Amino acid sequence: MMNAVEEPRFPEVDHWLSVATRKLCSTSKERIRREIEEHYFEAIDAAKSQGSGEAAARRRAIESLGDPRSAARSFRRHHLTKFQAGFVRGLGEKRSIHRFYLWGIVMILFLAMNFIRVSNVWDLGIYLGMFSVMLAAFVAHFWWTRWFYRHQQARASLTLDMFSTWVFFASMQFGSSLLWYKNMVADAFVYGAALLFLLTILAVLLRKMSDRPPKSA
Amino acid sequence: MHLKGTLPLLVLRVLGSGPKHGYRIAQEIKDTSKGVLDFREGTLYPTLHAQENKGLIESFEMKEKGRTRRYYRLTDEGRRVLATEREAWRRLSVAVNTVLEGT
Numbered sequence: 035m036m037n038a039v040e041e042p043r044f045p046e047v048d049h050w051l052s053v054a055t056r057k058l059c060s061t062s063k064e065r066i067r068r069e070i071e072e073h074y075f076e077a078i079d080a081a082k083s084q085g086s087g088e089a090a091a092r093r094r095a096i097e098s099l100g101d102p103r104s105a106a107r108s109f110r111r112h113h114l115t116k117f118q119a120g121f122v123r124g125l126g127e128k129r130s131i132h133r134f135y136l137w138g139i140v141m142i143l144f145l146a147m148n149f150i151r152v153s154n155v156w157d158l159g160i161y162l163g164m165f166s167v168m169l170a171a172f173v174a175h176f177w178w179t180r181w182f183y184r185h186q187q188a189r190a191s192l193t194l195d196m197f198s199t200w201v202f203f204a205s206m207q208f209g210s211s212l213l214w215y216k217n218m219v220a221d222a223f224v225y226g227a228a229l230l231f232l233l234t235i236l237a238v239l240l241r242k243m244s245d246r247p248p249k250s251a
Numbered sequence: 252m253h254l255k256g257t258l259p260l261l262v263l264r265v266l267g268s269g270p271k272h273g274y275r276i277a278q279e280i281k282d283t284s285k286g287v288l289d290f291r292e293g294t295l296y297p298t299l300h301a302q303e304n305k306g307l308i309e310s311f312e313m314k315e316k317g318r319t320r321r322y323y324r325l326t327d328e329g330r331r332v333l334a335t336e337r338e339a340w341r342r343l344s345v346a347v348n349t350v351l352e353g354t
Contacts, residue, residue, distance in 0.1 A: 054293065069273055069296055069321055076274040077292075100291020108297030112304060 046096045047074045053102035054109060059119035066109060074099070258290065258298050260340060263325065263333040266308060270324035273299060299323055307332055 051070055055063040074095050081091035099105070265271065265279045276299075277292045302308045307329035310321050325333065 050293070066296065068319070070293070072272070072318060072320055073274045073277075073292060073296075075318075076272075080278075098291070099293035102293065104291070105293040105297065108294060109300075112297055112301045 044071075044074070044092070046092060047071060047099075050096060050099055050102045054105040056106055057115045058109060059114050059116050061119070062109070062113035066113075070099070258294070259302055260333075260336050261288070262295070262298055262302065263307065263329055263336070266323055266325045266329070267333055270311075270322040272320045272322050276323070302329070 047070065051063075051067050054070070055066050058066070077095035077098055078091045081094045082088070086094060261280050262276060265276050265283075271279070273295055274292075277290075277295050280288055280290075299308065299310075303310055303323070306326055308323045309326050310323050312319050312321050314320075
């Protein structure tokens with residue numbers, strides 16, 4: 035009986051896995067590797083018990099798994115890719131201070147860009163309102179990401195994390211339309227382009243995050 | 252035979268009789284259908300992970316004969332969905348058969 039730990043590597047299943055899990059994050063890769071290897075060894079044992087030799091059993095086992103590219107497409111629908119995992123985590127817990135600085139820089143730039151143009155009390159009110167929304171989004175985003183890491187309960191925290199991100203984008207949208215209204219077309223275009231890019235990424239992430247990730251990997 | 256769209260239901264049905272690991276699930280579908288429902292076993296795992304993400308099944312690891320295997324079992328929600336989907340499938344197959352036999 036073969037064992038995944040004791041046996042030497044099997045190049046055919048290694049290759050299958052490298053194709054099927056390409057682009058996936060390391061957690062997903064590891065989980066899939068363990069399951070597929072176990073499946074593969076089980077299939078070899080079954081083929082041998084039916085009278086197949088070692089080589090034939092291995093060939094049958096790898097053939098039974100099918101096309102790894104097709105499996106890769108399916109896996110990517112249900113697992114986060116490296117890029118998506120990185121995006122969800124933001125800059126990650128270990129470098130969360132960088133995330134803090136990043137948000138801070140964005141807010142300072144935003145404020146500097148807009149307060150320069152303040153010419154009356156009405157404008158000041160609008161910009162202060164936008165700043166408050168951004169600050170709230172920042173606090174929620176930062177807090178819930180830390181909560182996620184502490185409890186590893188993705189669904190609720192990530193939903194809230196995403197929500198706070200959306201609040202931030204909403205403030206951008208608000209800023210974009212305001213700039214447009216003031217005939218600052220170039221600024222509005224930059225806001226809109228950034229928004230579109232981030233929304234595209236978020237649309238995919240939100241679909242995946244609406245599912246409940248496995249409790250253990 | 253192509254299993255497009257039916258594999259999730261078949262998985263739920265197989266798990267209805269108790270926890271099983273991936274290889275056992277694949278073999279049971281094939282054996283029970285006497286080989287008619289054949290599929291590439293690599294596609295089973297994305298289906299299992301999707302159903303786990305939806306909360307229809309849950310997994311746990313168990314040591315068996317020196318190997319660590321990941322088993323899957325139905326959740327309460329999975330049981331409910333299985334009952335609903337089985338009934339929907341039964342109605343669909345009856346309707347299709349009625350049409351096919353009537354023409």
